[in-house]
Amino acid sequence: MKLGLGPPQRLGVRRRSRLYGLTALVEEGRLEASAKEHLEILDALLSRDEEAVRAAMTRHLGHIRSLWAQ
Numbered sequence: 001m002k003l004g005l006g007p008p009q010r011l012g013v014r015r016r017s018r019l020y021g022l023t024a025l026v027e028e029g030r031l032e033a034s035a036k037e038h039l040e041i042l043d044a045l046l047s048r049d050e051e052a053v054r055a056a057m058t059r060h061l062g063h064i065r066s067l068w069a070q
Contacts, residue, residue: 030063037063 025031037060044052 034060034063 022031025034037056040056041053041060044056
């Protein structure tokens with residue numbers, strides 16, 4: 001199965017969970033910071049800097065884990 005594809009009911013759950021996450025980011029004023037983290041990850045990937053990718057992903061996943069733990 002390709003990433004992001006699956007039975008329609010699973011896609012619906014995925015969309016809803018993503019919207020929930022975005023809503024929480026907006027309400028907490030963290031949407032812009034999260035977008036900046038994504039840009040940092042992309043920049044590190046484009047520069048092929050393994051350490052920068054690892055650091056940016058670790059930071060971002062830590063923030064996401066704390067958001068979803070609330």
